[in-house]
Amino acid sequence: MTNALHDMVAWVIAWAHTPHATTALAVLAFAESSFFPIPPDVLLITLCLINPAQSVWYALVCTAASVLGGAFGYGIGRYGGRPLLERFVSEEKIQAVERYYKRYDVWAVGIAGFTPIPYKVFTVSAGTFLLDFKRFLLASALGRGGRFFLVAGLFFFFGEPIGDFVKKYLNLLSVLFAVLLVGGFAAVHWWSRRQGGDTRQGTAARKPEP
Template structure:
């Protein structure tokens, strides 16, 4: 757990610099296509330092995350199936493809709102040639709902929540990473289950 807290502290330290907004943009963009660290950690740190700017930070995070998702979509288009099978197991790919067949782009929306690995869905959305306009709309709705919810909490409660977050920030960051790892475990578990079901048919 200690290394998670150290990594979270490294990410959060950007909130104390003049480059916090830029760091948030870069982190949110990268997390949507290839980077493992969720931007929520830095978003919360920035909102705790300047709660009056919370909605602005949520806007930065949402815009960057959607643009990063679009980049992941084009990685899927350009890289194609060989790249997808190199990065992800066949079980995960089969599971995500089944989600697309059932829910279309709203599978991307679910991943953007929950701890499920969003980058897996953005890249495979391009591979499976989902409608790009609908993909963007689903990303905006899901990522916006997630980040603005955090922003609104800090904007509304302001100093009242500021002290609480500073005191428990390390454990909050650990919780985000646990949820992230849990999201990958869910995809892996469900993918393996889907593969076994396919074999039994």
Template sequence: MNIVRRLYDWVLSWAATPYGAAALFVLAFFESSFFPIPPDPLLIALILGARAKAFRFAAVCSVASVSGALLGYAIGHYSWWTLSGDFTALAQFFFNTVPGFTVEKFAMVQGLFETWNFWIIFTAGFTPLPYKVFTIAGGAFDISLVPFILASLVGRSARFFLVAWLIWRFGAQITTFIDKYFNLLAVLFTVLLIGGFVVLKMV
């Protein structure tokens, strides 16, 4: 069993303890900058155990994730570049250790920020894109902080509250659908949303 699978099982184990909500906060916070397991599995498990608290858990997850995004932003802003403009030892550690981080992806994200700004942060927050890459890149490339926070809040909240609503409304039977199709539908929804605004802007 690889380390990611062990981490996944460890994350889910918190759902059966009295500390599930606290664990959800910590997980969502650190997933925004370096932790490899997204908070969705624990969020789903907690809601299945207490559907009446579905939206409370979603709120905890959203607040923690956006707070963690600020940590990622600070890492990028203060600890990513040397004075000569090279990657620091910390940046090299992320590239070599954290899943989803590569020099190539990081360079690509810079171009996405320059083109899409608010929308790419929203997309990273709502879809399966590696959100942590975008939070750190936001600080490293000195993205304006207020739009960064707003886009993160909208994207992360939309994702977690949608998951919460689906389970609150449909119960355990919806979890298979979420596992198989949620990320695909999130991407399609985002493409349509952004595409609609681009069309309106061109008209």
């Protein structure tokens, strides 16, 4: 299995040296969002190493294709995902994932899109649990775009010398950014609830005596 994945990665990287490299990147990003096992970062990093000046363009292509692939995965989940989940995942775990989505909604997709977590798991399950499609697309664009443009930005500004750093620490950087993202969401949520509570208390205090 390991040798098969290694050969598949080598096959993906080989596309970077062909005239169809950008098209291959788009196809890979689309497929990985719903069923393909190799993440598009493999080809994206290779292309950015070869041509750092085009890094932002590669990130744009990768993001657009990945979001479209996520929409395809959402469709798989909406119209056939539940039977697939019940076949390969226990009912207890399905219910746990469903509770997770009910608590965090589409932002779970956005965070997963930025981290090393397999994105396809979240796109298919998002359709299965009927998350709002428009908000799902927005969260996908923010999560995937954040990850790919982070890679592209490093190559665009620092060029080839940053390559080893990106390959070694990309997943760590993604996880750290996701933690900060979650912390930001939690802070905004806490502040909103606090403001709402203060407003209600102030209204109650000003309520005239009968």
